[in-house]
């Protein structure tokens with residue numbers, strides 16, 4: 001622990017290079033507990049020399065790791081799985097302390113992270129190439145998959161453990177080495193999981209961890225030793241990462257922001273729809289890339305749905321995620337809270353009707369960063385609150401006459417991450433699935449986040465790149481193909 005951290009009893013946050021944790025000599029950021037507003041840790045940002053040393057360590061470790069049999073590489077992930085289960089309570093508590101998630105949300109996101117490790121542990125069969133005999137007379141052709149080299153992951157604050165686990169387990173199982181740059185707002189979950197990977201037997205240098213903001217990211221994007229970049233975060237930064245890293249000759253997948261819609265038809269089970277949409281919109285305090293941010297109520301659905309939504313929001317207990325009865329936790333920090341409150345002002349100025357004002361919930365007076373569930377009714381698709389990502393517990397209800405109008409609203413969005421439809425009609429659901437221009441689609445599901453065996457990403461302004469995260473796309477992203485043509489003489 002640094003002297004300053006020790007004096008204030010703040011937790012420290014090492015970087016990890018070549019398997020060794022060390023305290024950086026860079027500028028120090030303070031991390032605050034979102035539930036209480038109290039400082040909890042010091043985050044020293046990595047220096048240029050430290051970032052360069054991390055890249056050098058990853059590059060040096062690459063040849064031996066790439067030559068390690070794939071089954072041996074995957075075996076490390078089985079050990080990681082055991083260690084994650086052993087340390088599950090500790091990891092979940094860390095997620096709540098850093099990010100503010102409730103115990104249940106921390107449990108869910110830990111489980112999703114664990115599933116990414118399970119997926120990566122089975123990567124060996126997806127590393128297989130293809131063979132065609134007799135592509136010519138006496139000639140066979142076949143392909144093989146090869147790791148790329150040093151890969152980089154840059155992650156957001158909203159899922160401190162799960163989003164990093166979308167990236168490096170698959171990357172290293174495929175034989176790459178990796179440098180993780182987690183969000184400077186929630187880096188300690190990443191430190192702990194990288195430590196567990198080493199405890200599980202991962203050789204030094206295969207997985208490295210640095211801390212920082214734009215300067216560190218820019219260094220990683222411009223270093224010629226880095227071959228591929230995976231990014232998850234807001235769209236403006238995703239676009240920047242994509243264009244900068246691609247211009248520097250790197251392979252890039254950059255998952256951006258979202259404005260997700262749930263369409264509710266009049267034939268839907270209103271109670272189920274309302275409670276599912278509530279959980280989607282206000283779970284994780286609305287800080288989730290697949291959260292419903294706009295409800296499109298079709299025809300007669302609007303009145304009963306709004307009534308059920310307001311009732312469910314009133315019953316939602318907002319507070320410290322550590323309390324077992326808390327349903328919705330705090331916002332990540334004071335800047336994010338201010339941005340959300342500004343959007344509520346904007347919605348009112350734009351003429352939307354504030355059907356539930358989360359600013360009035362008593363919890364907002366507590367220390368920490370709270371905003372209660374907020375619902376706007378009669379929102380027009382052209383309003384900023386209907387178009388821009390708020391990333392907080394603010395739900396807009398747009399009323400439309402029919403499915404075609406609903407499609408217009410959803411497909412008119414500049415984003416295309418996820419959308420859902422709530423209906424009892426298979427025909428309507430099928431039409432929706434076919435026509436919705438989003439990368440992830442749900443039917444009677446509020447959070448249509450696919451499990452790790454499928455690729456994860458959006459369309460349009462929610463994604464910059466070609467191959468999505470996880471699933472077969474993830475394996476293709478972290479490998480390149482070589483094709484042999486052989487005449488057997």
Ligand code: NAD
Nearest residue numbers: 155156157182183213214217233234237255256257258289
């Ligand atoms: P962010 O874009 O502010 O930060 C993401 C990462 O980029 C962090 O590691 C940060 O240090 C770095 N960064 C920030 N500004 C940068 C800059 N100018 N240049 C280079 N690097 C920079 O995102 P956030 O606030 O941490 O996370 C919330 C966002 O992430 C939301 O927009 C949310 O929709 C998105 N998100 C998307 C997905 C998805 O699957 N599409 C998943 C989770 C979160």
